[in-house]
Amino acid sequence: MLKLIKYELRKQMLSKVIMAVVMVLLTALFMFVTYKNDHRAAYATLAVLFLTMVIAITYSAIEIATYFGKDITTKQGYMLFMIPYGSKTILAAKMLSAIVQVLITTILFGFLLALCVSVYLWKNYNAKTFFEGLIMLLEYVFEIDIQLGTVINTIIIILMFWVLAVTLSMFLDTVSTTLFVNRYKWSTIVCVAVYFLLFYLIIQGLYMVESIPIPESIFNPIGYIYMIIIDFALFFGTAWLMDKKLSI
Amino acid sequence: MLECKNLRKTYFRKTAVDNISLELEEGKIYALLGPNGSGKTTFMKMVAGLVKPTQGTISYKNQQIGVNSKKEVAYMSTEPYFYNYMTVEDVGKYYADFFEDFDMSAYRELVDEMELDMQTRVNKLSTGMMAKVKLAATLARKAKLYLLDEPLNGIDLLTREKIVTAILKAAGEDCTIVISSHLVEELESFIDGAIFIKNGCNVMVGDAEEMREIQGKSIVDMYKEIYA
Numbered sequence: 001m002l003k004l005i006k007y008e009l010r011k012q013m014l015s016k017v018i019m020a021v022v023m024v025l026l027t028a029l030f031m032f033v034t035y036k037n038d039h040r041a042a043y044a045t046l047a048v049l050f051l052t053m054v055i056a057i058t059y060s061a062i063e064i065a066t067y068f069g070k071d072i073t074t075k076q077g078y079m080l081f082m083i084p085y086g087s088k089t090i091l092a093a094k095m096l097s098a099i100v101q102v103l104i105t106t107i108l109f110g111f112l113l114a115l116c117v118s119v120y121l122w123k124n125y126n127a128k129t130f131f132e133g134l135i136m137l138l139e140y141v142f143e144i145d146i147q148l149g150t151v152i153n154t155i156i157i158i159l160m161f162w163v164l165a166v167t168l169s170m171f172l173d174t175v176s177t178t179l180f181v182n183r184y185k186w187s188t189i190v191c192v193a194v195y196f197l198l199f200y201l202i203i204q205g206l207y208m209v210e211s212i213p214i215p216e217s218i219f220n221p222i223g224y225i226y227m228i229i230i231d232f233a234l235f236f237g238t239a240w241l242m243d244k245k246l247s248i
Numbered sequence: 249m250l251e252c253k254n255l256r257k258t259y260f261r262k263t264a265v266d267n268i269s270l271e272l273e274e275g276k277i278y279a280l281l282g283p284n285g286s287g288k289t290t291f292m293k294m295v296a297g298l299v300k301p302t303q304g305t306i307s308y309k310n311q312q313i314g315v316n317s318k319k320e321v322a323y324m325s326t327e328p329y330f331y332n333y334m335t336v337e338d339v340g341k342y343y344a345d346f347f348e349d350f351d352m353s354a355y356r357e358l359v360d361e362m363e364l365d366m367q368t369r370v371n372k373l374s375t376g377m378m379a380k381v382k383l384a385a386t387l388a389r390k391a392k393l394y395l396l397d398e399p400l401n402g403i404d405l406l407t408r409e410k411i412v413t414a415i416l417k418a419a420g421e422d423c424t425i426v427i428s429s430h431l432v433e434e435l436e437s438f439i440d441g442a443i444f445i446k447n448g449c450n451v452m453v454g455d456a457e458e459m460r461e462i463q464g465k466s467i468v469d470m471y472k473e474i475y476a
């Protein structure tokens with residue numbers, strides 16, 4: 001499994017390196033404009049850095065879906081399906097490598113963002129050390145009543161939706177390739193439309209299950225359980241189709 | 249070791265393989281013969297587990313095609329399939345990572361024999377050079393069943409000899425080799441059996457020597473007669 005993940009990551013490494021370089025350059029630019037006391041440019045750079053992260057995460061999902069499509073429709077797929085691994089293992093490796101990619105992007109961004117803001121505070125609010133700046137940042141965040149639990153909850157929700165976007169695209173890609181291949185020219189367009197429809201229905205389902213009254217707790221676990229069930233259903237559905245129907 | 253019964257593969261309205269039934273014995277070299285579009289590649293892909301049959305069964309050592317058979321079956325596709333970022337060396341490392349029967353030193357030896365450079369990117373290789381890399385990677389496995397789809401395609405005359413030598417070197421009592429090719433003359437001298445495929449059906453399967461005796465002609469002449 002780890003070997004498969006290694007090769008999956010290697011396939012998509014170039015785009016990740018480019019994005020990391022862009023993020024690091026933006027951080028360097030932020031440092032420079034902060035040093036020059038150009039506040040407006042500093043805010044703009046920070047906004048661009050945030051935008052780059054959003055683009056990086058969105059692009060990762062699109063790239064993962066594209067590579068998966070290539071693997072099940074082109075000769076490149078022989079590299080994966082010729083090896084003595086079952087469909088579930090191959091799919092799990094793809095999913096895990098996808099999660100690793102988004103985590104690396106988020107952690108890198110989180111680190112650079114903390115670095116930028118801390119340096120900004122250090123420079124402008126006379127924090128004595130970098131770490132003091134970091135503490136000031138954290139205090140500032142908590143003063144405006146952002147709880148750590150809320151931050152973690154938001155990150156988990158974003159991650160879950162991102163995983164859903166990837167699993168759903170893999171499932172529909174497999175459906176399009178196995179059940180409609182060479183039959184209908186418009187199967188891809190139908191699958192894209194079905195993708196958005198299913199995504200919408202899954203979110204509606206989430207609203208419904210989250211409205212179920214539960215005993216008071218820190219967070220509502222029903223939404224998480226619902227999303228995990230959906231992800232697993234899509235995962236096993238895709239693996240089953242690959243096992244029974246996929247011809248490359 | 250390999251048994252196929254009423255094998256059929258259709259792609260919507262197109263039938264690629266239509267009722268192939270055959271048995272392959274251990275330790276023999278078979279030529280899979282037929283013109284373009286006769287179903288040779290689809291048949292090989294089904295045995296390799298890359299294509300699912302629409303109908304019929306394939307069993308390898310009395311087991312369905314799957315993870316276990318992939319451990320022992322080495323398939324060389326006629327099309328290039330390596331990842332673009334890979335070098336010739338990366339291909340070897342990839343095979344070494346996933347196939348227990350892969351021998352990296354044998355791969356290096358084959359790459360040397362075929363006058364290839366380990367550091368060359370596979371997407372920079374010519375058709376002939378790519379065929380050599382595919383063959384080296386496949387033959388460096390100590391597989392029980394080799395499926396070589398058009399291994400002599402796009403290869404010059406001198407290199408063909410090297411390839412045939414490499415194939416014969418890989419052959420042994422406990423392994424079976426199936427070679428598909430249009431170049432029947434090249435195979436005639438060393439094959440033990442022949443499978444003639446026409447329009448997705450096997451029209452003749454058997455021991456090459458027996459066929460020659462019964463038909464009173466060479467495999468090449470039989471090929472000409474069947475596909476004329």
